[in-house]
Amino acid sequence: DSGVTQTPKHLITATGQRVTLRCSPRSGDLSVYWYQQSLDQGLQFLIQYYNGEERAKGNILERFSAQQFPDLHSELNLSSLELGDSALYFCASSGQGVSYNSPLHFGNGTRLTVT
């Protein structure tokens, strides 16, 4: 158990809808990362927060947004959903603001299916 909690585990929704994925980092970790894994793709970096502030952005669509709250949990909001947004979304946390020397601890992921 990594200590990172993601909810829900599974989400099935229709095109055009909006969903919110939630992540609680490991106790004491200040950084939260979001990754997307689509079919036959590797882990694609979306966005990273440290102690409530956005630190890095990857290839995150404009329809997607995220935030990290004062209690350090994070939410990833996906709107105007398309079939291609179906993927496994991982949240990971690490202890330090600088990622390079701190391993990531991954949650179990949220499986999003857009129909």
Added chain:
Amino acid sequence: ILNVEQSPQSLHVQEGDSTNFTCSFPSSNFYALHWYRWETAKSPEALFVMTLNGDEKKKGRISATLNTKEGYSYLYIKGSQPEDSATYLCAFPGDNDYKLSFGAGTTVTVRA
């Protein structure tokens, strides 16, 4: 765009045999190199974080080496066991040390 490349994409190993595979990364502006193991139906799990040229790390039968000057890291599995079957990912922070980019992985299947 940062290219972290892993090879081979997949390999099959007989139980008891040893194996190794490669992660290649740009050798300029090196910060660190991460290795993760990702078992089917689970989430990626950190194996090593390597920061210094010539670093060698070991965890049980799995070890890794790092060459930052030529931009590669090797992961070794000694005496492979069926439980070593997984996808092994390396990750590299690129021009922004907060942005950890993952390679596509090497999928190892150990045959009993």
